[in-house]
Amino acid sequence: MSAMSLLSDFIDEHGRLPFGKGYSFNPMGLDVRRFAIEVFCETVLLHGLVESVRRLTDLVNEGQPYLAMNDIETYPYSDEAMIGLERHHRGLVNKDSIVLIAERYPAAPGATGVTEMRIPKLPHRILVYTNHFAVNAYIHVPSDADMESFLEVSQGQFLPLTNATAMPMLPGTKLTSFRRDFLLINRDHVAYLGTADEGGVGTAAVDPEAIG
Numbered sequence: 001m002s003a004m005s006l007l008s009d010f011i012d013e014h015g016r017l018p019f020g021k022g023y024s025f026n027p028m029g030l031d032v033r034r035f036a037i038e039v040f041c042e043t044v045l046l047h048g049l050v051e052s053v054r055r056l057t058d059l060v061n062e063g064q065p066y067l068a069m070n071d072i073e074t075y076p077y078s079d080e081a082m083i084g085l086e087r088h089h090r091g092l093v094n095k096d097s098i099v100l101i102a103e104r105y106p107a108a109p110g111a112t113g114v115t116e117m118r119i120p121k122l123p124h125r126i127l128v129y130t131n132h133f134a135v136n137a138y139i140h141v142p143s144d145a146d147m148e149s150f151l152e153v154s155q156g157q158f159l160p161l162t163n164a165t166a167m168p169m170l171p172g173t174k175l176t177s178f179r180r181d182f183l184l185i186n187r188d189h190v191a192y193l194g195t196a197d198e199g200g201v202g203t204a205a206v207d208p209e210a211i212g
Contacts, residue, residue, distance in 0.1 A: 019020040035059075039067070039093055040166075042132055045175070046093065048072035060101060060184060061156035066092040071151065077173040095157065099132050100166065101184040123162070125196040127170075130189040137164035137183060147195055151187075158184040 013107050039046040052059040060067060072088045121140035124147060128135040139161055141150045164183040168175040170183035 030074065032127060033184060036104040037069075038102050038104050039069070039098055040102075040133070041093065041097045042099060043077055044212070045075040045077065046072055046091075047075070055162070057158065057160050057184060059094070060098075060158050065095055067095055067098070068092055075174075076170070077175055078179055079168060080174060095186070096188065098158075098186050099189045100186070101158065102180040103182060108180060122151070126161075127192075127194045128185060128190055130185075130187070131191060132168055132169055134167045135161065135164055135183070137161035151193070157186060157188060159187050160184055178201070187198040 017096050032051055032053050034051050035047055036047075036049055037056070040046070046069065049071050050056075050059060050067065050069055069091050070089065072091045074088070120143050122143050123138040123140050125139060128137070139147075141147055141161065160181045162181060163179075164181075165177065165179045166183070167177045
């Protein structure tokens with residue numbers, strides 16, 4: 001489902017996507033993955049590519065204040081925006097302005113062939129409000145931790161969520177509601193986070209960050 005109903009994915013003159021879906025390549029023995037991502041900032045949606053030998057979650061949580069992207073398309077939310085719908089070869093995104101990040105073409109789990117130990121976690125159904133979106137999703141917490149302590153001590157600016165549905169909250173936006181299997185949310189934009197009752201807690205699961 002498209003996050004912006006009136007905008008379709010960019011197709012080149014031959015009817016092909018200008019870049020491949022998420023994939024990996026192997027220069028000098030390093031398994032470098034290319035992620036086709038969508039970045040929901042406060043006023044604009046960005047489509048583009050990032051490359052890393054790490055998971056997407058690890059990449060965006062690195063300490064640099066900007067996220068470097070390639071082959072970027074910009075889609076302003078407002079009907080009154082006079083600029084946008086352009087393509088840029090390279091750009092930098094201030095991470096503080098990012099509300100949500102998702103993969104446009106999620107790779108299958110284990111696609112990189114990397115086997116890692118994962119910490120068993122329990123999925124908790126949550127409702128999150130930011131100034132721009134309402135998000136209903138699962139957050140995965142270690143089985144020996146509670147939600148409050150996990151949020152206080154967990155590392156990283158961006159938290160992974162699964163089975164997420166997001167609804168835009170801004171008036172006059174061209175965005176529509178959308179669902180993503182995997183989503184990263186900027187914890188600094190969280191205005192409210194509520195959890196379901198015990199019925200919203202699932203059984204132990206493998207760390208969902210493996211797919212990011």
